[in-house]
Amino acid sequence: MxxxxxxxxxxxxxxxxxxxxxxxxxxxxxxxxxxxxxxxxxxxxxxxxxxxxxxxxxxxxxxxxxxxxxxxxxxxxxxxxxxxxxxxxxxxxxxxxxxxxNRSELLDLMVDAVYAQIAEAGQHSEWRATVLAIVHRTRDAALAHEWFADLLGARPHLGPHALAVGESTAAALSQAPGVRDIDDLQRALGALNAFMVGALRREITERRTARSTGTDVSDWQAALGPYLTRMLDTGHFPTVARLVIDGAHLDAEETFDHNLIAILDGVTGHPHA
Structure with a gap:
């Protein structure tokens, strides 16, 4: 009107x-x-x-x-x-x-334009392949447009392309073993979104910090190495010591993929071989 x-x-x-x-x-x-x-x-x-x-x-x-x-x-x-x-x-x-x-409408249009890129992941014949394609496409979009991650997990995104991505994701998860009813589907979507938002924000925050300080993870670890060694030598933090001494620096993409599979295995109740 x-x-x-x-x-x-x-x-x-x-x-x-x-x-x-x-x-x-x-x-x-x-x-x-x-x-x-x-x-x-x-x-x-x-x-x-x-x-x-x-x-x-x-x-x-x-x-x-x-x-x-x-x-x-x-x-x-x-x-x-x-x-x-x-x-x-x-x-x-x-x-x-x-x-x-207003600015909110401008952000809505920007976000939905990014969702249009994510929607290109399309549908696959198997539910897991569809979810993996959408989530990987979302990560690619967030790394290309870092501000996009800042707007994930806040108010719902309801533009036409965002709704299309949401429909594809929900429809795929609804076909997963272990998702028996709408409550299961809501929990599965919640767990998947929580992982995705947290993982993307952490990865992008690390990238921004490295750019702004000129210091990457290796440089930061080297600078704090003497302090950390003294703390670990106290014997008060044995598990942290194992992580620091024996743990490898994991690739961000590999870690994202591994944890995404673990999330899907968990929310569906059927581990994927």
């Missing part, structure tokens, strides 16, 4: 001093839906794209999201702003508000 809203938009344009403000329509159309709690704006995925206008630079939500992703890949979410995106696109900042009403 479209309605007209002019006052806030005109005030914002005047405050921002947008050079393209003379190109704006006098009124902005808001699309509302009725809910048990009153009227609420339609989600960004259900709103039609704004009508093209006679402007030097054409815009679309996909184009805005792609630009935002490129900037976030380079500098992180903290450095992302509507003004920076607009400058990159060569338009005034207020033009972007025709397409997204």
């Amino acid at each position: 479209p309605v007209q809203d002019s006052g806030q938009r005109q005030a914002a344009e005047a405050t921002a001093g947008d050079g393209d403000s003379h190109l704006h329509l006098r009124y902005r159309t808001l699309y509302l839906m009725d809910t048990p709690y009153g009227s609420a704006p339609l989600p960004v995925w259900e709103r039609p794209e704004p009508q093209p206008r006679a402007a030097p630079v054409s815009l679309s939500r996909a184009k805005i999201a792609a630009t935002a992703i490129r900037l976030a890949d380079a500098d992180g979410l903290e450095a992302l702003s509507v003004r920076k995106i607009a400058k990159e696109l060569g338009v005034g900042p207020m033009r972007l508000y025709d397409y997204v009403t």
Whole structure:
């Protein structure tokens, strides 16, 4: 249900001093839906794209999201702003508000664009192969777009591509041995998501720390080696000592794969040979 809203938009344009403000329509159309709690704006995925206008630079939500992703890949979410995106696109900042009403909607579009890449994992004939393909694709996407991991595990992602990935994952797990009912499926999904979010955030945090400090894991261990040796020599930490002395530095990808298999074996109740 479209309605007209002019006052806030005109005030914002005047405050921002947008050079393209003379190109704006006098009124902005808001699309509302009725809910048990009153009227609420339609989600960004259900709103039609704004009508093209006679402007030097054409815009679309996909184009805005792609630009935002490129900037976030380079500098992180903290450095992302509507003004920076607009400058990159060569338009005034207020033009972007025709397409997204706030930062949350912008992040929603960015996240769903990444889920579109994950959805390319597709369906496989066997449930485990489908889940493995989706999770590995998710790891690839998170390593390519580190900010994506920062947004995992927070509020649900409900864009069309996120829902498609969620459907594929849930449908595959529902076919697993040991998943007998909806409660089993919820627990299996919860365990899988908890592992994936934790593993990806840890791996990406380690990468960021190495970049920001110029020190990798080996350098860090060497710097703290004398202290750790003194502590382990006390004999108070025998199991930690075994891990430090006898344990190898495991490859991140290999560890991720091994632990993912262990999670799937556990949640389905049927170990995989």
